[in-house]
Amino acid sequence: MINYNWRINNPYVFTQHDNEIIITGRALGKPWKDKHYKEVKDRIREHLRRQQNDRCAFCRLHVPSGQFYPHIEHIVPKGSREEFTFVSHNLAYSCQLCNFGKGQRSTLIDPVCVDYPMRGEEFNIVHPYFDDYPDHIDFIEELLIIPKNNSLKGRRTIEFYKLDRTKLALDRAFELNINNNAISIDKLTLRLTREDDPAIIETILALIDAF
Numbered sequence: 717m718i719n720y721n722w723r724i725n726n727p728y729v730f731t732q733h734d735n736e737i738i739i740t741g742r743a744l745g746k747p748w749k750d751k752h753y754k755e756v757k758d759r760i761r762e763h764l765r766r767q768q769n770d771r772c773a774f775c776r777l778h779v780p781s782g783q784f785y786p787h788i789e790h791i792v793p794k795g796s797r798e799e800f801t802f803v804s805h806n807l808a809y810s811c812q813l814c815n816f817g818k819g820q821r822s823t824l825i826d827p828v829c830v831d832y833p834m835r836g837e838e839f840n841i842v843h844p845y846f847d848d849y850p851d852h853i854d855f856i857e858e859l860l861i862i863p864k865n866n867s868l869k870g871r872r873t874i875e876f877y878k879l880d881r882t883k884l885a886l887d888r889a890f891e892l893n894i895n896n897n898a899i900s901i902d903k904l905t906l907r908l909t910r911e912d913d914p915a916i917i918e919t920i921l922a923l924i925d926a927f
């Protein structure tokens with residue numbers, strides 16, 4: 717398995733200058749997407765990009781900063797909890813598909829908690845700062861993302877970020893340069909007989925077809 721940086725160990729530290737921009741923007745009612753915050757967001761994105769080795773926190777694909785516009789994903793959606801918009805631990809570098817995939821789904825166990833929770837148990841998905849991804853998520857042949865030991869967190873992360881999308885498995889094959897010499901069709905076929913999740917079965921069939 718690739719040696720990813722599974723957890724984000726160093727959250728972004730807002731500077732005094734950042735805080736001034738944020739306070740001014742909020743007083744004027746400017747939303748996250750407003751260009752008022754651009755320089756702050758650029759600094760956050762660059763910090764997280766380095767922390768995450770250029771990889772999306774959810775699908776773990778490489779997100780080249782020059783090719784696709786990398787996103788800053790709000791783990792707790794900013795639409796539901798606006799006050800967590802600029803909480804460092806709520807921000808992760810992600811690809812566009814994962815960011816849009818999750819949308820406004822709630823990731824909090826207690827959706828009305830007052831302070832931003834600082835423990836993995838308080839989130840219903842794998843939290844990039846508080847949980848270890850490999851405890852909850854596994855890969856079949858490095859390509860297919862599945863829940864580990866039926867982990868509920870793993871299952872929800874896959875569901876929320878659509879990590880069972882067929883295209884993702886194919887993108888992983890392309891990125892990892894896994895071709896028909898390197899992949900074991902036999903192992904994939906064997907896996908077919910073990911899985912009962914229709915989405916996973918569909919993806920395995922697509923992979924067998926692609927190779």
Ligand SMILES: [Zn+2]
Pocket residue numbers: 772773774775776777810811812813814815
């Ligand atoms: Zn992603």
